[in-house]
Structure formats: structure tokens, C-alpha cells
Amino acid sequence: MTGRLPSTRNRIVPRSHIRTAAVLLSAALVAGCGLVPGDAKGAGERPVTVMTWAPEKTKATNMPGMPAMARAYARWINAHGGIGGRPLKVLTCNDHNDSVDAARCARSAVEHDAVAVVGSYSQHSDAFLPPLESAGIPYIGGYGATDAEFTSPLSYPVNGGQAALLAGNGRQLSGPCARTVLIRPDSIAGDQLAPLLNSGLALRHRPAAVDVLAADDATDYADQARRALDTASRAPQGEGCVAAVLGERTNTFFDSFRRLREEYPSVRTATVLGSVDQTVVDRSGGPESPYEGAYVTSWYPASGDARWAPMKRAINEQAFGDNRIDPADAGVQTTWIAYEVLRQVIESIGGGAVTSRTVRTALDDDLSVTTGGLTPPLRWGYDHMSPVGDFPRLVNARVTFQKVVSGRLKATRKASVDVTGTLAGLS
Structure with a gap:
């Protein structure tokens, strides 16, 4: 775990201001972060764009299964009608266990109009959270690797972290x-x-x-x-x-x-x-x-539990043979749960515009999300904040x-x- 953020921002900076600076680095960011779109197919609907990041091919902690699971989820959900009837587009980024690259991933999410960062892992919350907070982009289902994921008002954790x-x-x-x-x-x-x-x-x-x-x-x-x-x-x-x-x-x-x-x-x-x-x-x-x-x-049931069956079916259907995606891996499991949260959020928006603001509003308006028993029902409204003083966003403390x-x-x-x-x- 890393140190906590000394404070969180309440002011939302217009996304256009951030995008102006970020676009100058567009080509470098795409190459350096390894951005890869999911297979988003839909007739006429504007895709819902999100990002998933994690460290890969480093000498320290590596989580290649998380972005791989995100891309497989996009293929799976799009093959079954999309997310809330809309095609899902997943961008991925490698933070290389480096604070500079973590910040670049976050700025790329801003530049590419991501409505959320979903099911990701990074130890550098002091680098990635400020750009997301300034742009108003929610961070859904982080791995729980940092304390700041349980304090930032734009973080929506699905587990209780370390x-x-x-x-x-x-x-x-x-x-x-x-x-x-x-x-x-x-x-x-x-x-x-x-x-x-x-x-x-x-x-x-x-x-x-x-x-x-x-x-x-x-x-x-x-x-x-x-x-x-x-x-x-x-x-x-x-x-x-x-x-x-x-x-x-x-x-x-x-x-x-x-x-x-x-x-x-x-x-x-x-x-x-x-x-x-x-x-x-x-x-x-x-x-x-x-x-x-x-x-x-x-955090979750054992990998042989029947409640993981939907995730395993999606993996078998869209990522059979991809050895990066291990159904027993906690990162893969967290990413699956985070994308199931996103699916229910988009469905709750209905025919309205899907933006980072509407996604955030749905989460803050006390939407109750279920995960097939893998977690208790999840709610991030003010009335459901944690009584644990150091971790107010720890809404799921079950193990x-x-x-x-x-x-x-x-x-x-x-x-x-x-x-x-x-x-x-x-x-």
C-alpha cells in the first residue's frame, strides 16, 4: 500500500482544459501505454469508452490478467448485445509500476473521453488519482492496492483492500x-x-x-x-x-x-x-x-465456487487459451466484478447520455449493485460510507x-x- 493522499479535490476542472494539454502527448501515450481497444460492435450507438490499466512485463508486481480480462469482457458483452444496448470499447494501459507512466495512463483516459477507469491495478494513486479527480472520471473497482482508493470521492472500490x-x-x-x-x-x-x-x-x-x-x-x-x-x-x-x-x-x-x-x-x-x-x-x-x-x-469465494460460473463461461467463450487470464487470479476476479458494476450502472442510466458525470451520478445516487453473491450488494451513496475513519470508501469489508x-x-x-x-x- 502507498501513503494516503493528503486531501482530495472537490473542484472539477473542465475536461477540455486537460484534454488540450493531453492531446500534445497523444501519440507517445498510445505507444507507451499500450492502448488496445476491445472489439466494440454496434449499429449506430456511440460506444461506451472505458480504460483498464495494470503493470505488465516488469521486475515487480505484474497483473497482465486484468487488462486481458477487460478486453475479453468487451468482446463477450458486445457479442451479447452490448452494455445497456451500447457497444463497449475498452482501452488498456501499462503503468509499468512507475508513477510517471501511471499519470500518463490517467491523462490518456481523459484524452480519450473515458467515462470510467474500471478493474485496474496501480500502486501509484498519488500519480493517477489527481488527473482523474480533476476530470471527474470515476475509478471503479480498483484492486485496493493503495489507501487512497478508500478515501477519494471518485473511487468506488469493490473489495476491502489490504x-x-x-x-x-x-x-x-x-x-x-x-x-x-x-x-x-x-x-x-x-x-x-x-x-x-x-x-x-x-x-x-x-x-x-x-x-x-x-x-x-x-x-x-x-x-x-x-x-x-x-x-x-x-x-x-x-x-x-x-x-x-x-x-x-x-x-x-x-x-x-x-x-x-x-x-x-x-x-x-x-x-x-x-x-x-x-x-x-x-x-x-x-x-x-x-x-x-x-x-x-x-476477498472473494474460492475459485471453485459455483458463483464464478458466469465469469468462467465468458472466459471460455472469448478468451479460451489465453494463459494471461486465470479464473483463480484475484486481479482477474476483481476486473470481472468491476465490469459487472459498470454494466449495471450503464443499464440504470437507460436511454440517457453515458458520460463520466452520469456514471458518477448513478453511483453516488445510492444505486445498489449485485454481483451474483461474489460480494454483498454494493452501494457508494453517502449513507453507506464506512464507519472506519481512515477508510470511508470501504463499503465492502467482507472476507x-x-x-x-x-x-x-x-x-x-x-x-x-x-x-x-x-x-x-x-x-
């Missing part, structure tokens, strides 16, 4: 774990993780997690794994647990962990969505992977508890868990 995952993981571990060790990045963003996890552990009066710091770009975590296992194995009563939250480096940590695990058979493991998913479990050995038996907290059993992520309880109260206690 905050909900960590608080939820603490609640999940508060039952079985007498002592928990947290492996997290030695960074400003990492400093936020321990208090969130501890808020959940406190539910059953468990002690605060032992905080073990690790470089987020290391190639070996043997020292941290040894310390964590040794500490967790000395839990006074009950199980000791090691929770690793290192993003893409979590798998590197568990490689080191695997080599030492046999010496500490009683220690359990845990992590959260974004650090592991079904694909990572499969790739690291399935039932023989170091994740076997791990407690995992997620699901899962466990890796025989190499598969499986739900440990039928109902999702609302961690709003847990997070509110931190404010």
Missing part, C-alpha cells in the same frame, strides 16, 4: 493460533500490516504477532524462516502460526520455509489473497506444496476464510465475515 485482508487474517488465526509470527516487508507500507493483523488477533485476546521484517526483494529468506519457526514452535499452549505477507515474494519465503519445515512439524502457516492463490499453490506442488494446510483470507486442503483452496465456513467493526476499532 486492510480487510489483514484484519480478517488476524480473526481467522485468533482461533487456532496461540502465538502468531508475521513476516512482512521492511517498508513504510509494511509497517501498516502488523496493527491490522493484531486487530483481528485481539478478537479472542490473542497476543500481538511477533513482527519479523524482511526485504521485499530478497532471493532467500532462510534467516527469517528460521526465526519465525523457532518462535512459533514455542507457543505456550495450542498451535504456533507463521503468517507471511510479502506479495509476490511470499513464494520465495515459503521456498526457504519448506527446507526447514520438517524440524517444526507443529507450526501452521497462513497468508492472504495477493500473496497466494490457487495458481501459486498448483505451481509450487499442489498437495506437496509448503502451503498445504495454510490458512488463507480472501472469506479458506484453507489449503489436498492442494485446493477450500472455504472453512459458508458465510463471509464482516471485519468493519474490527477495523473501526483502529480508528
